[in-house]
Amino acid sequence: MQSPLGLSDEVLNFLDKGIRSRDRSAGNLPGLRAKAKSIAMAEAQRICQAHAVTMDEAIHGGVRCLVVRPRNLAVNWPILYAFGGGMVEGSPEEDLPVIAPLSALTGARVIVPDYRLAPEHPWPAALDDGFAVYREIAGKPFAVCGESAGGNLSLAWMLKAKAEGLRLPGAAALLSPWCDLRNTGDSLTFNDGRDPTLTRANSDLAARYYAGANKMDQPLISPVCGAFDRSFPPFLITTGTRDLLLSQAVQMSQRLRDCGVTVDLQVWEGLWHVFEWYDDLPEARQSIARIADHLTRGMACG
Secondary structure (H helix, E strand, O other): OEOOOOOEHHHHHHHHOOOOOOOOOOOOHHHHHHHHHHHHHHHHHHHHHHHOEEEEEEEEOOEEEEEEEEOOOOOOOOEEEEOOOOOOOOOHHHHHHHHHHHHHHHOOOEEEEOOOOOOOOOOOHHHHHHHHHHHHHOOOOOEEEEEOHHHHHHHHHHHHHHHHOOOOOOOEEEEOOOOOOOOOOOHHHHOOOOOOOOOHHHHHHHHHHHHOOOOOOOOOOOHHHOOOOOOOOOEEEEEEOOOOOHHHHHHHHHHHHHOOOOEEEEEEOOOOOOHHHOOOOHHHHHHHHHHHHHHHHHHHHO
């Protein structure tokens, strides 16, 4: 069912539960990570079975990766996927609610680098880990997808690849990308307290952990500051009107368009930061289906 606002009952029930606050202080991070990873592993089998995919581990570029494969591999190109968590939390397994249906719908295997986290491993650790995987698979066509902090890394990997003369992906998708660690944009004010999953304080703290003593306007830290051109692939960027990082998705879309890149920006009414992660929401399933279609069409044209 849908409300008069067009939102599903599942979305309204989620919003009724209020803000899910998280204490990302350095001392609390190990406990947050362990709890989230435990929950993810407990759910992994259910999610994989629901989408008829399997998961394995592999080493690419010297980095441990999760590799998710559909029952019927339909294409010979992989998706390089970057998980979210503000560079301070997260793991490949925790993004299975997005990765599993993406693999099933595209028929592609999904390679997810298990990059190191800040503050123990500040920039450029995550960038370097993921780029080592990127370099290994870039000899053949591939797609890229990333959510939140993973959207940042996806963009940074592409900027680094462009500078080094490596192949760019044939298609790219970013879910609520955190592309400006300076945390500029009106939505970081007007959606602070409206986004049920992310706060300005948590985002600012994570930015300081990740950037360390480095300037946040560097393109490989804040990709919205980067130089793009028409050689970059077509992008699909998703966000929601409650997303704390809505402004950054808009800014990144405009930056890419100004540089001649094709962008499909999809803003979902009433939804929040990386709402696609919540696999019981009809809107999440619809958005992931659109992302899969975008990647499939982009790769077919590449």
